[in-house]
Amino acid sequence: MSTREITRREMLKLSGTAAFGALLAACAAPAAAPQAPAATSAPANAPAPTAPAVVSGPVTVSVMHDPKEFTDDMIKQFQAANPSIKLEVIKTDMTRFYAMATAGNPPDVVRVQAPDLPQLLARKLLKDLTPYFQSSSLLKPDDLAPANNYYKAKGPTQFGDGPIYGMVKDWSPDFTLFAYTPAFEEAKVPVPDTTKSLTYDELADLGKKLTKVQGDKVLRWGFDTDTAWIDRIWMNMLAEKGQSLYTPDYKKINLVNNDEARKVVKYFYDLQKANILASPVNPSPSWIGDDFTKGLVGIIQYGYWFSAMAESDVTKGKVVMLPSPTWAGKRRNPTMTATGTIISAKTKNPDAAWKVFEWYHGGSPSVDRAKGGWGVPGLKSQYAMIPTESLFQQQARAILDAELPYTNDVIQFNPYISGDTISNLWNKYVEQALRGSLSFDDMLKKIESEVNTAIQEGADRIG
Amino acid sequence: MAIHLPRVQKRRPVCAQQRAANEQARKGMSPRARRQARAFYLFISPWLLGFIFLSIVPLLVGLLISFSNYDGLNLMEVKFVGLRNYTRAFGDTETQYALQRTALWTLLNTPLWLAISFGLAILMNQNVKGRGFFRTVFYLPSAVPVVATVWIWRIYLDKNYGLVNGLLGLIRPGTALPWLTDYALQSLTAISLWTGLGSGMVIFLAGLQGIPTELEEAARIDGANGWQVWRHVTLPLMTPVLFFQLVLAIISSLQAYVVPMLISPGSGNGLNNLPPRGVYLYMIHTFQQIFVFRRFGYGIALLWLLFILIIALTFIVFRTQRYWVYYETELEEKKA
């Protein structure tokens, strides 16, 4: 027997087992789980691809997107038509995006939403695409739907017009209403006129009449809106009066000393207190859209996209879409999310990235989306493709057409905080206020001070 | 080599071993010792590497981040802010509230768990039929993964559809107590007991069974009745185990976060789940800072502060040992 420390044989045995363990793990990164394909009709004849900008040699374009919206089938189709470009899809993850950007290697094409844009612009991560739009035959600047204004900016706090940094994939005027008629019958209240816009106060009144409560249980919420977007709703309401939650430089939020802001916040607080609106104290069993399709909500505020799912077994034939309400008489019904795509400023393959971008927003994927009925297309020329077969779809389309003139405005998001900061704080503090451990004014003070802290930090980080 | 004159012993000769050891002390380690030392360090090398790269480095990196305004995204423009994140914790009312809730949780959970597990162990130590059955049943919940545990209790305590309210509704119809929201701390306690009673009982039972019966018999012979035997023999001998479990329970209660995060209503990717106010524990508050507000610096500072608090508390509890923990050697001295 050898007296040496460890013989080679033993070392091999040891490393063999170690390698086994490591190998198991390292080899195991499986391909993305196959996703059920998004509901699409057979792709229509896509317009012929434009004369491509010269692309030399096969390049890889990395796309950070949602695998459900950027499916394997779509990837195959694109690569077949563009053999010189290979697509690599990464699941959307903002943390990962920034980590890659810090390392100097951001994804080329990125799925974003409107609240992300001011911050991305302030951090100089967006590529100006105006020259590409001007020379494109698929994506003409004049053909861009109003929601694309979210992607035009002259600066981080000046969104709405200017150089074009990206495009919306589809959108909806988000402030429309859907009414569940049996709720009105039960409350003996007439369903509102579909040609007239209610005021928010009238809406609150209706909500009160439609709410049904039994003991501690809420059997029907009279009026429901998605409080995850509550600060966007506030901003839209205030904008009718030319007001804002923030100071002009967006470095501070004003809630306590701003009477107008106080009013809009109190509006929703009162609704939640009266159990008309779902709240942390009386939460939805799943989400409010689902509640509506089960007949548990009288009126719900969601965009046109909701019409694709509003009719369920329970609600079929009993849903009426209504125009968006106003706070002060001035109609404003933009989208609140404007999900779309941008191209990274530091992309190494701008032309190839543009090809992918152009195909996604003007080629067959955009046609499929238009025909799916889940949103309004990003291009005005595609409006004709919106489905209008059923009676309900026709009614919804009529409302949509009536709303389009009011969709040109944008909600200016704060470049220093993330899109869900305020709604997170709202959920936290409104629960305490509703339970009585915090007065309304104290709640306002707390939210205001925490948002201001967050803004300060955000400004500090951007440098 | 200097000549080593063996000390002239009037009593005992220096034995060969001693001489060899003396030689060794002069020459350095023997080949055997050297080989042993080499083997030792080789054996612990994976752990040692892990210690350096997975413990020391992250601890230092964490400390560094806690002195900065890092938000996960601004590595290139990160600024150092000294102790600001630490001093912030002391002025932050939310931090204070979270600490309060955590203290309350610890004070509620720890004694209950200790007392009930210990009580169960005492019961089981008697001539109980089906001991194996009870032990298996009680211990099983700790084998249930936490995700499943939370689902079990979510549907059990649900306000509208849970079994508890359903059964209560048989007595008083229309009962819809909001266990998971309004009584979150109590619900958390129930879940924690459900999961932990079994392992506590097993440990204490082993401890009880480790007490030599002679001691108890001797006490009985001396005329002690059941209660006295318990109070003066059994209980003191169990104090080391109780003490150890107390320390462990306090440490783990202070760090609780998984169950509160999972029972939060509403979704999100889990990391920014906000549980009901009653269980807004310290770690939850920390995760909110890190994953919702991206305040890595402040979050890690909070973690370090908790770490220091745990050490301090442990130290204090250790100090109280002399008042109530009897180690065997002391006990024998007392009896002598």
Place this chain on the structure above:
Amino acid sequence: MTGIFPLSSRTTKQALTYLILGIVTTFILLPEVWLLVTSLKRNTEYLSPQLTFLPAVPQWANYAQVFTMIPFFNYVRNSLVLGASFTTLCVMSSSLAGYAFARIQAPGKNLLFSIVIALLMIPAIVTVIPQFVIFSQLGLTGTYWPWVLWGIGGSSFHIFLFRQFFMAFPRELEEAAELDGCSPFRVFLEIFLPNAQPVLATSAILNFMWVWSDWFNPLIFLSDANTTLAVKLNYAYVTPQGQQLTPVVLAACVLYVLAPVAMFFFGQKYILQGVVTTGLKG
């Protein structure tokens, strides 16, 4: 036997004992029964304001849906792969270190061992969050590398377990082997390890169960495609309308707990031994 109840009648004492044990048993079992029963209900049955204990018709289809709504086996596989690789590495690393602390002499050993114990005091989260930062900057998030590294680094708890176990062997064992000229590694591999089945089993079972049950680490380190079952089943069983099908999730839970529960039943002896060893010794 310690009889501390000051009750005179022995049967009263026994009755009381069984009563208490019965209450605790109910407390433990009732939620589990409710899980099983609800997993066989229709979603509308579960959500009805009228509570029913048993399903009207057992919906075995729920269990089928567990597999059809998501690629369930993929996630099982992910959990298994993570579990197996981590367990293998951690058991190896911890047993080597535990053995070394128990049986090998070396300068600095005591200091290092006190470090091992001291590490138990550090809340894991104080190192995990910075690890998250480091790994994301290195691009290791979304991979299984964190578990590989953690496995290699071993675990203080398991090192302690192995050390206690190996310390119990008589000294003569090594001395005899060394006289034959065996290297320390051979001694470990051919003398101690074969006799270490109980502690190896305990360590392996505990490690595997930890990975299987872990929710937090896969949540922050992995992405949806390669995450474990623990994370996935929390949000997976949702209809396209966004409604969560609770009974199906519960069915998935039942399947999910089968592995650790089975391990518990077959390895009860080992698990309890491990718990007791580390629970009693201060």
